[in-house]
Amino acid sequence: QSALTQPASVSGSPGQSITISCTGTSSDVGYYNSVSWYQQHPGKAPKVMIYDVVNRPSGVSTRFSGSKSGNTASLTISGLQAEDEADYYCTSFTGSDTLPYVFGTGTKVTVL
Amino acid sequence: QVQLVESGGGVVQPGRSLRLSCAASGFTFSRYAMHWVRQAPGKGLEWVAVISYDGTYKYYTDSVKGRFTISRDNSENTVYLQVNSLRAEDTAVYYCAITGTTYYFDYWGQGSLVTVSP
Numbered sequence: 001q002s003a004l005t006q007p008a009s010v011s012g013s014p015g016q017s018i019t020i021s022c023t024g025t026s027s028d029v030g031y032y033n034s035v036s037w038y039q040q041h042p043g044k045a046p047k048v049m050i051y052d053v054v055n056r057p058s059g060v061s062t063r064f065s066g067s068k069s070g071n072t073a074s075l076t077i078s079g080l081q082a083e084d085e086a087d088y089y090c091t092s093f094t095g096s097d098t099l100p101y102v103f104g105t106g107t108k109v110t111v112l
Numbered sequence: 113q114v115q116l117v118e119s120g121g122g123v124v125q126p127g128r129s130l131r132l133s134c135a136a137s138g139f140t141f142s143r144y145a146m147h148w149v150r151q152a153p154g155k156g157l158e159w160v161a162v163i164s165y166d167g168t169y170k171y172y173t174d175s176v177k178g179r180f181t182i183s184r185d186n187s188e189n190t191v192y193l194q195v196n197s198l199r200a201e202d203t204a205v206y207y208c209a210i211t212g213t214t215y216y217f218d219y220w221g222q223g224s225l226v227t228v229s230p
Contacts, residue, residue, distance in 0.1 A: 003156070036216035038157075045207060045223055046157065051216040089157050093215035097171050099159065101147075101215075106156040 004029065004090055004104035011110040012080045020107045022073040022090035028102055030071035034093035037066060037075045041086045049088075050075060077109070085111045114138040114219045116208050121224035124198055132193040132224055134208030142166070142186040145211050148193045150204035151223075160206070163191060176202075198228045 005023040012018040022029065022037075029035055035053045038046035048057055050066035053073060063078045073092070077084055090104035120132040134146070148160040161172045161182040170182050181194040191208055205223040212218045 032215070034215035038217070045220040046217070047220070048216055048218065052214055057218075091157075091159075091216070099173055100162060100171060101159040103149075103157040103159065 002102075004092060004102055006088075006090060006104040006107045008105070009108045009110065011112055012077075013112045014080055014082065016080050017076060017078045018080060018109065020075045020077075020088055020090075020109070022075070022092075022104045024071050024073075024092055024102070026071055028092040028094045029068065029073050032093045032095065033068070035066070035068060035073040036091050037064075038089045038091070039084075039086045040089065046089065080111055082111050085109055114210075116210070116219055116221035118206065118208055118221040118224035121206065121226045123227045123229055125230055126198060126200060126228055128198055129194070129196045130198070130226060132195065132206055132208075132226070134191045134193075134221055136189045136191070136208075136210075139210075141189040146182075146184060146191040147209045147211065147217065148182060148191075149207045149209055149217070149220075150202075151207070152201070152204045155204075158204075161193065162211075195226065198226070200228050202226060203228045 010018050033053050037050040039049050040046045049064050053068045054066045065076045067074050088107045115137045117135045147162045163170050163182045179197045184191045205225050207220050207223045209217040209220045
């Protein structure tokens with residue numbers, strides 16, 4: 001099972017909206033509504049921003065939203081802020097015993 | 113609040129072993145599956161292993177099968193990762209993480225760096 005495919009980098013100006021895609025297969029992203037997104041600042045642990053495709057954990061800004069269409073999930077950050085500059089990873093449950101979770105390749109978000 | 117604290121990392125020669133620990137607090141440890149996820153320097157996240165809430169089920173990514181062993185002590189609220197026959201490509205920050213009632217990683221530890229070097 002290969003890693004989910006994300007763009008290496010996405011950038012935007014403060015206040016703009018950006019979208020990060022996460023492409024998998026019909027065995028993971030396309031089959032399960034168990035896609036989650038993680039934000040990671042340099043030297044820090046990942047933090048969940050979206051789970052089950054569209055849900056935000058308590059405390060996560062409403063500027064973060066998730067969606068899915070077919071084998072591709074997306075994370076949208078609205079009203080981009082300087083603090084959003086970080087690496088973002090998607091992951092999907094796969095149902096496989098040998099690799100129950102597959103991560104995306106990661107996207108560096110730069111706030112211009 | 114939930115806390116996960118990893119320890120046991122360090123610099124080790126190829127072929128040697130280490131045992132990583134992750135001490136948990138702030139939740140009912142014995143009810144949750146525990147995972148290890150690693151991140152090589154400058155690279156992405158990679159799922160490594162999972163152990164069920166009671167230790168009955170254990171699964172590993174292919175690249176560590178036969179070399180790594182995950183275990184837990186519910187009386188001590190701790191999960192372990194025994195890493196044997198270490199290779200240069202095992203160099204990474206190792207995070208422990210929990211999955212709660214659904215399929216995502218609710219909480220992560222701060223990570224423990226393992227460096228495999230001659």
